[in-house]
Amino acid sequence: MHLECFFFRSFALGNHRLSPRSSAHSVGSRHSLPFLILSFSILGRHLGPCDKMAPPGRRGRALARQRACARTCSGAGGWGGDAQTLPRPQWSPRPWSPSSFLPPSEPGSGGGGAAAVAERAGAGGAQLGSVSGLGAGGGAERPGQPGPDGAGEAMASAELQGKYQKLAQEYSKLRAQNQVLKKGVVDEQANSAALKEQLKMKDQSLRKLQQEMDSLTFRNLQLAKRVELLQDELAVSEPRGKKNKKSGESSSQLSQEQKSVFDEDLQKKIEENERLHIQFFEADEQHKHVEAELRSRLATLEMEAAQHQAVVDGLTRKYMETIEKLQNDKAKLEVKSQTLEKEAKECRLRTEECQLQLKNLHEDLSGRLEESLSIISEKVPFNDTKYSQYNALNVPLHNRRHQLKMRDIAGQALAFVQDLVTALLNFHTYTEQRIQIFPIDSAIDTISPLNQKFSQYLHENASYVRPLEEGMLHLFESITEDTVTVLETTVKLKTFSEHLTSYICFLRKILPYQLKSLEEECESSLCTSALRARNLELSQDMRKMTAVFEKLQTYVGLLALPSTEPDGLLRTNYSSVLTNVGAALHGFHDVMKDISKHYNQKATIEHELPTATQKLITTNDCILSSVVALTNGAGKIASFFSNNVDYFIASLSYGPKAASGFISPLSAECMLQYKKKAAAYMKALRKPLLESVPYEEALANRRVLLSSTESREGLAQQVQQSLEKISKLEQEKEHWMLEAQLAKIKLEKENQRIADKLKSTSIGQGVGPAQENPTGVNAGGQEEASTKAVLEPIHSTSLIGILTRTSDNEVPDVESREDLIKNHYMARIVELTSQLQLADSKSVHFYAECRALSKRLALAEKSKEALTEEMKVAGQNISRLQDELTTTKRSYEDQLSMMSDHLCSMNETLSKQREEIDTLKMSSKRQNEAELEQNLLNTGLLASRLGKQLWRPHPEAHFCAVSNSRRSGGERGMAREALGISTEVGLHLRAG
Incomplete structure (x- = not known):
């Protein structure tokens, strides 16, 4: 800002040095006038009273201009005051402080707008309006307090209301600040537009001066050439003057006069040119200086405006998002409260219904209990389910649907295990092939002993992987329709567990070699840092894979214990073991996904290496396909087990008396034998029915028989006609077969003839021209060729064009020939230039199209990234909503379970209270009866005594x-x- 004052002073003093009548003064004034206007506008809007422009002394017109600028800068300002009515400021140096730039708060000044903003929008808006120094007043009024909510809102809604009020207050403050900042931004934009216009004007003046400079240099060159010509003429005329002294004296006098005139003219032109050069240089320097300052000022203003706008937009966006979020939370809480109230009402109704149902059930069960007790006491001579050991031998009810479903599930598991076994075999086999290729190719050089041992172990993978499929197949074959499938009867599961244990031993054996092989790859010279990082990740993944298989084998071994050792696993732990098996399968799927991702990255890096061979690329692709198959198989098995784990847990109770009798595999085997005997006995009792025709079918057959006997003759005629047609068709068939054979023979002959003809023509084309040329030329064409060569012109073609050569008799002259050649080459040049211009225009067009396509591609990529981000946000929202839904479901289920437990406890307390009341009633009744009997006994004894005393002395x-x-x-x-x-x-x- 002080630089602007300095430039104003320098312009005023610089313009005062030249006379006002000179052209340089007019140019300087023309340059300084828009700069003065710009300085007044900038200083008047942004600086207020200027303390740095005290005049050092009196310097004529420049001093008067400087004082006027100082008065304008200090008195007019951007604060709404008047330069004529304000007093002249006293110049006194004082230190700078932020308050010197603050606007006055008098009513006549524009700073009252900031004061009004401070009154309406709070302290924050006032400080912003005062510091920015803009004359923009006003602001958003403070929004009213939100109305009270309904009577049913809880404490959360009250806290939300308080937060909303605070946000409303902050929003009102920020809105006032936003208006002030917007006004400042608009002013700065107007200033930047004015500066741009001034910059355009300066550019125009600079172009004019450059044109003048070019014209002056051209004129100077002309004058220099003219002087040289005159000097040459003078040098030529001097020898002639020696011969003719008289004429020479007169001519010398004339030449001296002309020379003096030319010298004076030349001196004037040189001085004028020098002066113009000085003026142009000064104007150019001033213009460059002003242009640089204006550009820097414009850049700073644009940067500040962009920063202010970004801050305003960010705050507005932030608080609008906060308000929307709080409003959404409020709406959600209201909806949640309403739903909870509805659910509470429904729960009350359900509790009443449950109480009624409980009462009815209690009455019904009490009646049934009495009836069953009476039946047991009267009809049952002994209890045959008293001992669990003998109860395990009872044959359970045959559930064919359960067995079919179990067999179907076992078949699906067998298919998944087969896919997994195939993928594991491919993975180990292709890994062995990769070791033979990378980092050292075994066909070129010997590989390390470590890799040789690792390759030897990997070659044995089939002996460990194939038994998994066989064990699962035996387990599937053991589950039939006639058996009872529970853990105690699945003996083949132990075999599968043993095969899985052997495979895990194989994985433990090859794991150190695999890790060492990866370390050897990292130590190779071909390994980059990115490839080394991928190898480390793969080594960690291999450890995780082995650990997951070990965990899976542990749980499978636990599931196989009930069929061999009944005390090895409690029945209450079956569900937890099955759940852990599902978790282990999901962990295996996650590990395989990590392996697939890291191996894909590793293969991509290796393919980019300059030493990557086609064999390595193919092997990596095969390993990637096997890893992808492993990942898919693991995911299918994990999802399959998760979908059926509830059925597995529920099916454990299948058997006699909810499978409580299966305490050992021996009892389960005996039960299966008894079941087979019972099935054989039932089959022996079942007698097969004699085969007979149903009545309806017999009636239909009778009708067909009657109709066939009536139309027997017609059927015989139809058979005869059909036989005749068949014979005719057979004859035609033989005829056409013969025709087809003849046509085939003809086709073969024709093909052979065409092939021979083609061979002969191909041979004739190679030999014919060599034989025909000498005969035709030697026979009779020599004379005609000679005559044509004499009479006709000879044409020669080349890349440049076609030239016509004639004989010596018709040779044109040299000039006409040169004209023809010149015209030909000029036409050729014009044609080539047109082609070049067309190619240039096409290249420019293609370049523009390529740029447009690249821009469109960039925009499409940006939109794609934005859409992917939106998809990620939407997926996160969906997962969050699903989590909220599950949490609400769980909370509701917990509440319902708590309510049901509470109802049960209340029913128990009610039943206990009723029993206590009944016992109290019975005890009180018995106590009353005992007291009454005691009273009666006392009165009876008293009466007996009285009777004895009365009856004995007085019988009457x-x-x-x-x-x-x-x-x-x-x-x-x-x-x-x-x-x-x-x-x-x-x-x-x-x-x-």
């Missing part, structure tokens, strides 16, 4: 008490009650 007292009718009503009632109690007690005592 009873009759007297009864017949006494003069007593009162109350005494009679009491007497009656006492009499009744005494009689009852007496009867009880006597009965006792």
Whole structure:
């Protein structure tokens, strides 16, 4: 900014040095006027009061211009004030501070806009508006607080509302800042446009000056040539002057006068040329200086504008994404709360229904229990399922569907194992071939002893891999429709486990050699750093592959234990072992995918080596195909086992009494023998039915028989006609067969004739021209050729063109011949130039098309990358949504299980409470009965004592008490009650 003031000062002083009437002054003023306007606009908008432009002294018009610039820069400004009404600033040097660039906050200044922004948009907007120094006021009003949500929202929605309010406040602040920055960017863009226009004008003036310079140099050259000519003429005229002194004196005087005139003219031209050169150089230097400064200023302004715009766009995008994310979260939470409320209502309804069903089931089961207990007590003489050892010998129900499915699954497993065995054989075999080729070809040189041993071991791979297929085949053959397939009966699984163990021993044996072979490849001179990294990755993958096979063999061996050692594996661990087998298969698939990827990269690097042979490339392709087959086979086996693991776990309970009786393979074998005996017994009882024709079929046959007897004659005629047709067709067939044989013979003869003719023509073409040329030429063509050579012109052709040569009698003159040759060559040159121009235009067109295609290709690649990124993001979103779905499902299932457990516990507590109530009722009832009996006993004893005392001395007292009718009503009632109690007690005592 201070450089602009300096340039203004230099322009003013530089223009003052020349006279205003000179052309240089007009050129300088023409150059300085747009620069002054640009300086005023820039200084007025961005600097405010300028403290660095104090005039050093008085220098005439330049000093007046400088003072006017200082007043304009300090008084006018970009702050909305007026240069005429503001007082003249006092020049006093002071240190620079950021506050010197801050706009005033008076109402008349444009800084009030920033103050208003600070009032409406907060402190952040005010600081931004004040620091940028732009006169753009105003801003986004503060958005209102969001309304309260419904009564059913939880604490999460309240926190979300608080976050949303904070974001709204920050968004209002950033919106105000954004408006201020936008206004500043618009101003800077306008300034950059003005600077570009000024730059165009400077370029135009520079071109004009260059044209003038070219014209002056051309004129100077003309004058120099003219001077040389005059000097030559003077040198020629001097000898003549010696002969004629008189005439010479007069001519010398004239020449001296002309020379003086020419010298003066030449001196003036030289001075003018020198002056123009000086002016042009000064103008050119000034223009270059101004242009460089303007370009640097324009670049900085464009960079700042781009940075501001990028910051604004980034903040806007960031906070819009945050707001959208929070809104989406809010909507999801609302939907989730609604769904949870619905599910809670449904759970309440389900609990009520479950309680009703539980009540009904309890009543039903209690009734069935009583009925079954009565039946067992009355009808069952003994319990034949008391001992589990004998219970294991019971023949289970025959489930043919289960056996067919197990056989189908075993068949699929056999096919997958066969594919895997084939891929393993190919992998080991092609690895052996690769060792013989790389890094040292065995056909050229001997390979290392390590690789020889490794190749020898790899050559034995079939003896370890083939038994896997055989063991799986034996296992498949052992699963038939008549057997019962559980782990206790699959004896052949042990054989497969042993074969797998032998193959793992083979892998352990070749693993060190394989690692050492890879290390030897890394130490080779042909190995690059990238190839060395791939070899290290492959060595790690081979270790992982061996470890995965060992883990798989461990679990397969555990599954084979129930058929040989019943105590080796508990039944409760079957499901976990099967799950671990599935996990091991998936791990094997992942390891094979890594091996395929790394080996593909390794093969690509090796193919790019200059020493890569075709044999190595072919072997690498074969290994890659075998690795891909291994990967596909492992993936198929893993997915197959994962799809059927639930069925395997469920089928373990198949057998007598849910397979609880299979405690040893011996009992399982006995059960199978009993099953065969039972099947044979049932087959012996089943009698085959006699073969007979169904009634409907017999009726249909009868109708056909009747219709055939009626139309027998017609059928006989049809048979006769068909026989005649057959005989005719056979005769025609023989005729056409003969015709075909004749045509075949004719075709062979014709082909032979054509072949002979072709051979003869080919031989004749080679010999004919050699025989015909001498005869035709020697016979009678010499005279005609000589006459034609005399009369007709001779034509000669070449790449340049066609020239006509005539005889000596008709030779044209030299000039006409030269004209003809010249015209011919000129026409040829024109033709070649047109062809060259056409080729150039085509090449330019093709180059433009290639550039356009390359741009389109780049855009297509960018769009492809963007689409791939979008696909990745979409896949991540899908996986995330699936994870959320699974988590929600699991949470719902856990909630349902918890609710069901809670219901069960509540039902148990209810049943316990009912039992306690019943026991309390029974105990209270028994206690009341005991108390009543005790009271009765006490009253009976008392009454017996009273009776003894009354009956003994007064036997007739009873009759007297009864017949006494003069007593009162109350005494009679009491007497009656006492009499009744005494009689009852007496009867009880006597009965006792």
